[in-house]
Amino acid sequence: xxxxxxxxxxxxxxxxxxxxxxxxxxxxxxxxxxxxxxxxxxxxxxxxxxxxxxxxxxxxxxxxxxxxxxxxxxxxxxxxxxxxxxxxxxxxxxxxxxxxxxxxxxxxxxxxxxxxxxxxxxxxxxxxxxxxxxxxxxxxxxxxxxxxxxxxxxxxxxxxxxxxxxxxxxxxxxxxxxxxxxxxxxxxxxxxxxxxxxxxxxxxxxxxxxxxxxxxxxxxxxxxxxxxxxxxxxxxxxxxxxxxxxxxxxxxxxxxxxxxxxxxxxxxxxxxxxxxxxxxxxxxxxxxxxxxxxxxxxxxxxxxxxxxxxxxxxxxxxxxxxxxxxxxxxxxxxxxxxxxxxxxxxxxxxxxxxxxxxxxxxxxxxxxxxxxxxxxxxxxxxxxxxxxxxxxxxxxxxxxxxxxxxxxxxxxxxxxxxxxx
Numbered sequence: 001x002x003x004x005x006x007x008x009x010x011x012x013x014x015x016x017x018x019x020x021x022x023x024x025x026x027x028x029x030x031x032x033x034x035x036x037x038x039x040x041x042x043x044x045x046x047x048x049x050x051x052x053x054x055x056x057x058x059x060x061x062x063x064x065x066x067x068x069x070x071x072x073x074x075x076x077x078x079x080x081x082x083x084x085x086x087x088x089x090x091x092x093x094x095x096x097x098x099x100x101x102x103x104x105x106x107x108x109x110x111x112x113x114x115x116x117x118x119x120x121x122x123x124x125x126x127x128x129x130x131x132x133x134x135x136x137x138x139x140x141x142x143x144x145x146x147x148x149x150x151x152x153x154x155x156x157x158x159x160x161x162x163x164x165x166x167x168x169x170x171x172x173x174x175x176x177x178x179x180x181x182x183x184x185x186x187x188x189x190x191x192x193x194x195x196x197x198x199x200x201x202x203x204x205x206x207x208x209x210x211x212x213x214x215x216x217x218x219x220x221x222x223x224x225x226x227x228x229x230x231x232x233x234x235x236x237x238x239x240x241x242x243x244x245x246x247x248x249x250x251x252x253x254x255x256x257x258x259x260x261x262x263x264x265x266x267x268x269x270x271x272x273x274x275x276x277x278x279x280x281x282x283x284x285x286x287x288x289x290x291x292x293x294x295x296x297x298x299x300x301x302x303x304x305x306x307x308x309x310x311x312x313x314x315x316x317x318x319x320x321x322x323x324x325x326x327x328x329x330x331x332x333x334x335x336x337x338x339x340x341x342x343x344x345x346x347x348x349x350x351x352x353x354x355x356x357x358x359x360x361x362x363x364x365x366x367x368x369x370x371x372x373x374x375x376x377x378x379x380x381x382x383x384x385x386x387x388x389x390x391x392x393x394x395x396x397x398x399x400x401x402x403x404x405x406x407x408x409x410x411x412x413x414x415x416x417x418x419x420x421x
Contacts, residue, residue, distance in 0.1 A: 037101075037269070037272035037273070038269070038270060038271060038272055038275075039272070040272065040274075040275050042270075043097075043270065043271035043272055043275035043276070043279075044271075044275060044279070046270045046271065047090065047093060047094070047270075047271060047275075047279055050093075050270070051086075051089065053085065053086050053089055054086050054089075054090070055086075056082055056083070056085055056086040057083070057086045057087075059079050059080075059082045059083040060083045060086075060087070060286060060290060062079045062083070063076070063079040063080040063082075063083045063290050063293050063294075064289065064290075064293065066079050066080075066293075067080070067293040067296065067297070073297050073300035073301040073304055073305075074301055074304070074305060076293060076296075076297040076301075077294065077297040077298065077301040079293075080290050080291075080293040080294035080297065081294060081316070081320055082320075083290045084118060084122075084287065084290050084291065084294065084320050084321065085320055085323045087118070087283055087286060087287045087290060088118045088287075088320070088321055088322070088323055089323070090279070090283045091114065091117045091118065091280065091283050091284065091287065092325070092328075093270075093271075093279075094114075094271070094276045094277075094279040094280035094283060095110060095114045095117070095280060096269075097269040097270055097271040097273075097276040098110055098273060098276045098277060098280065100268075100269035101269055101272070101273040101276070102273075114280065114284075116142070116321075116348060116351050116352055116355075116356050117284060117287070118287060118291070118321040118322075119138070119139065119142050119318075119321055119352055119356050120356055120359065120360075121284065121287050121288045121291045122138055122291045122294070122295065122317060122321060123135050123138065123139060123356065123360045124288075124360065124363060125288065125291040125292045125294075125295045126138065126295045127360060127363060127364055127367070127369050127371060128367070128369075129292075129295055129296065130369060131295060131298070131299075132369070132370075132371055133309060133310070133313065134295060134298060134309065134312075134313045134317075135360060135371060136313075136371075136375055136379075137309075137310050137312075137313030137314045137317075137379070138313045138314070138317045138318060138321075139352055139356060139357050139360070140314060140375060140379055140382075140383060141313055141314035141315060141317060141318035142317075142318040142321060142322060142348075142349075142352050142356075143349045143352050143353055143383065143386075144314070144318070144382065144383065144386055144411065144414060145315075145318040145319060145322055145411075146322060146325070146344075146345045146346070146348045146349040146352075147179075147345065147346065147349050147386050147387070147390050147407075148386055148389075148390075148407045148408065148410055148411035148414070149319075149326075149407075149408060149411045150322065150325065150326050150329050150330075150344070150345050151329070151341070151342075151345040151346070151390065151404075151407055152403075152404045152405070152406070152407030152408035152409075152411065153326070153329075153330050153404065153408060154329045154330050154332070154333035154341045154345065154404065155333065155399045155400070155401065155403050155404025155407065156401050156404035156405060156408065157330045157333050157334045157404075158333040158334060158336070158338065158341075158399060158401075158404075159399070159400050159401025159402070159404055160334075160401065161334050161336070162336070163400065164398055164399070164400050165333070165336060165338045165398065165399045165400070166338065166397060166398055167338035167339050167341075167342055167394075167397055167398075167399070168339055168397065169394075169395065169396065169397030171339070171342075172342050172346065172394045172395075172397065173394070173395060174229075174232070174237075175342070175343075175346045175347060175350060176346060176387075176390060176391045176394060176395075178225070178226075178229055178350050178354060179346060179349060179350055179353065179387055179390070179391075180387055180391065181222075181225065181354075182222065182350070182353035182354050182357075183353075183383055183384055183387040185218050185222060185373060186373055186375055186380055186383060187380055187384060188214065188218075188373075189211055189214055189215060189218075189372060189373045189374040189375075190374060190375060190377055190380045192210060192211065192214060192374075193211060193374055194377075196210065208370070211372045211373075211374050212370060212372055214372075214373070215361055215371070215372040215373040215374065216361060216362070216365055218358070218373055219357070219358035219359075219361040219362055219373070220358070220362070222353075222354045222355075222357075222358040223354070223355065223358045223359070223362075225354060226350070226351075226354040226355045226358075229350070229354070294317075298312055298313075308418060308419065308420075308421055310379075310418050310421055311415070311418045311419050311421070314379075314414075314415075314418050315415050315418060315419075322348070325344055325348060328344060329341050329344040329345055332344070338399065342394070346390070346394075357373070361373065378417075378421070382414050382417075385410070386410065386414075389406065389407065389410060390407070393406065393407070
């Protein structure tokens with residue numbers, strides 16, 4: 001064959017021949033799975049068998065059987081409690097893999113929506129059962145758990161690996177400032193209620209109506225501020241969250257470090273986009289049922305075994321809901337990825353305070369459940385001093401094991417106080 005005839009051959013056919021026809025199955029696979037992505041089989045093989053923690057999925061059917069068979073309250077609570085641990089991890093895995101296949105903006109919105117999916121599901125389940133105190137304490141507990149326990153353990157773990165860890169101070173301060181704003185929005189309703197009770201002494205209905213108006217208006221404003229923060233973080237000031245930019249600015253990073261971080265950022269997803277989306281949908285539905293079983297068992301468990309409901313909502317529920325994030329944050333801190341640790345701990349707290357809580361207030365508004373931003377005075381004080389301590393410790397852009405010990409100690413003191421409340 002002459003060299004002039006060579007270009008006539010393309011993909012096994014000669015120029016002028018009819019294009020190669022794909023079967024319906026091939027066209028379908030090409031549509032739902034991009035070239036180079038993992039197959040559906042590989043995706044779900046990794047999803048279900050990629051971690052030993054998934055063994056705990058056995059408690060998912062057990063929690064359903066215990067609930068519908070009306071077993072002892074402690075068993076119903078424990079089975080549902082344990083079942084949510086692997087489900088929380090699977091939600092995080094599905095969200096992470098979807099984010100890897102989407103653009104930066106869509107990934108940010110997805111993480112905002114599903115980054116705290118367990119908290120949202122548990123909150124809505126409790127709201128629909130009119131367990132307003134469980135909603136409030138579980139949300140506040142999630143914030144305190146991330147700010148004090150997880151961040152403190154991360155600083156401790158990093159302190160065992162190196163004398164001092166460094167992170168980008170400007171981005172951390174921007175996050176802590178928004179956290180401070182969210183804290184203030186909880187102080188204002190408490191101050192308003194105190195003023196109405198001590199000074200005006202007006203009708204109780206008037207005070208409750210005022211709290212609803214303040215809470216719902218504040219919820220809308222916080223959601224707007226949170227969207228602005230996403231734009232700040234992902235678009236207008238994304239360079240503040242780029243470690244390579246920080247190294248260039250301060251002259252502290254080598255080319256090898258920057259290239260290795262770039263390679264880590266380019267890590268391929270373990271699931272293709274459609275399989276991750278389907279997994280996210282299915283796991284969300286299953287988690288909603290387990291959360292419903294869990295909430296339904298809290299009242300009887302608290303009464304029968306003399307466990308304060310506030311302790312369950314503030315300490316136990318957040319620990320199980322954030323179990324996967326706890327492990328990830330500590331692991332990243334040990335690997336000296338402190339910016340990622342700050343993002344997980346403080347960023348997750350911001351999501352709850354500025355996105356999840358306002359969202360639940362609006363859901364309660366729509367469904368006729370009067371959820372407000374008014375927390376008990378003691379809870380508001382605990383939140384305020386926690387944010388104050390975190391802001392004090394991260395403002396220098398450095399951490400050590402002693403700072404971690406301070407955060408964990410404050411968390412244990414708060415847990416002890418709520419145990420005896």
